[in-house]
Amino acid sequence: MPKAKILVVEDEKIVALDINNVLNKLGYEVPALVASGDEAVEAVKRTKPDLVLMDIVLRGNTDGIEAAEMIRHRYGTPLVFLTAYADDEILRRVKHIEPFGYILKPFQEKELYSAIEIALFKHGLEKRRLRQQDKLRRSSRRMLKSYESAVNSLSKAVEMRDPTSAGHQKRVADLSCAIAREMGLKEKVIDGIRLAALVHDVGKIRIPVEILRKPGHLNDDELSAVREHPKVGYEILKDVDFPWPIAEMVHQHHERLDGSGYPEGIKDKEMLIGSRVLAVAEVIATMLAHHTYQPSCDESFVLSELIRSRGILYDPQVIDACVVLFKEKKFEF
Numbered sequence: 001m002p003k004a005k006i007l008v009v010e011d012e013k014i015v016a017l018d019i020n021n022v023l024n025k026l027g028y029e030v031p032a033l034v035a036s037g038d039e040a041v042e043a044v045k046r047t048k049p050d051l052v053l054m055d056i057v058l059r060g061n062t063d064g065i066e067a068a069e070m071i072r073h074r075y076g077t078p079l080v081f082l083t084a085y086a087d088d089e090i091l092r093r094v095k096h097i098e099p100f101g102y103i104l105k106p107f108q109e110k111e112l113y114s115a116i117e118i119a120l121f122k123h124g125l126e127k128r129r130l131r132q133q134d135k136l137r138r139s140s141r142r143m144l145k146s147y148e149s150a151v152n153s154l155s156k157a158v159e160m161r162d163p164t165s166a167g168h169q170k171r172v173a174d175l176s177c178a179i180a181r182e183m184g185l186k187e188k189v190i191d192g193i194r195l196a197a198l199v200h201d202v203g204k205i206r207i208p209v210e211i212l213r214k215p216g217h218l219n220d221d222e223l224s225a226v227r228e229h230p231k232v233g234y235e236i237l238k239d240v241d242f243p244w245p246i247a248e249m250v251h252q253h254h255e256r257l258d259g260s261g262y263p264e265g266i267k268d269k270e271m272l273i274g275s276r277v278l279a280v281a282e283v284i285a286t287m288l289a290h291h292t293y294q295p296s297c298d299e300s301f302v303l304s305e306l307i308r309s310r311g312i313l314y315d316p317q318v319i320d321a322c323v324v325l326f327k328e329k330k331f332e333f
């Protein structure tokens with residue numbers, strides 16, 4: 001195993017040489033002995049040590065703690081502080097940097113050895129943990145991408161049957177994400193809401209095209225065929241092993257807080273938070289959309305309708321987020 005490289009930052013020459021000898025004796029390589037904070041930062045850049053032994057009180061503009069902060073921030077090198085002083089203020093500043101070790105001078109050879117070895121071990125563990133976190137993050141990003149492409153294909157398949165609704169699910173997805181973010185939901189939850197929004201109307205695949213494209217009012221039979229689509233969507237999606245309740249959100253996107261929605265007529269908290277967001281985003285996107293046979297509504301009319309039903313049909317928090325988005329943040333599709 002190659003020897004660990006230890007940079008020594010110590011402004012008292014005799015002490016520095018003494019530490020150097022001890023380190024050499026213990027089998028470490030010392031790439032440089034430096035006497036100031038500025039030199040320390042430069043020497044870390046140049047020699048890339050595995051660890052820095054840093055004196056706290058140094059002559060010059062930069063003390064050991066400031067230099068340590070720069071080194072941790074720029075290069076992530078682990079540090080062990082050496083000092084003859086340990087007053088409360090120094091300890092407070094040192095703790096803030098989260099060093100890998102702290103030794104009071106004068107110290108024994110054994111103390112130095114164990115402080116260095118523990119610091120190197122802790123740093124190794126931290127590096128491994130960060131690598132694993134990064135790997136996990138990359139693999140969940142890859143997974144999200146593949147979910148997205150599958151969901152996008154489904155979304156296109158539905159919209160191809162009804163060109164008048166082209167882009168509707170994407171618009172609902174954009175607005176749902178903006179609402180969810182305004183409500184302060186976690187990014188992971190928002191990812192699920194976006195995917196559910198992108199396929200919320202997948203169940204329309206079973207509605208005959210004549211009904212889908214029919215302008216004007218639908219008769220009772222046609223209406224009940226349309227009202228089946230959340231259930232059909234649920235059936236299509238329920239066996240896909242998503243890490244979010246996508247099928248359930250799709251199932252509930254036409255439900256209302258007071259139980260007047262469809263297909264199950266569930267109420268209040270029986271609706272998932274994602275479904276409560278989708279329900280409102282869907283209504284807004286539909287009312288603001290241009291149809292050849294039906295003019296779109298005015299934005300302030302849509303908002304006032306929603307506010308009127310705040311807490312009755314729609315989740316109050318969702319409506320409040322929409323008001324902020326449209327009135328203050330000027331949300332546009």
Ligand SMILES: [Fe+2]
Pocket residue numbers: 200201229253254282
């Ligand atoms: Fe729908």
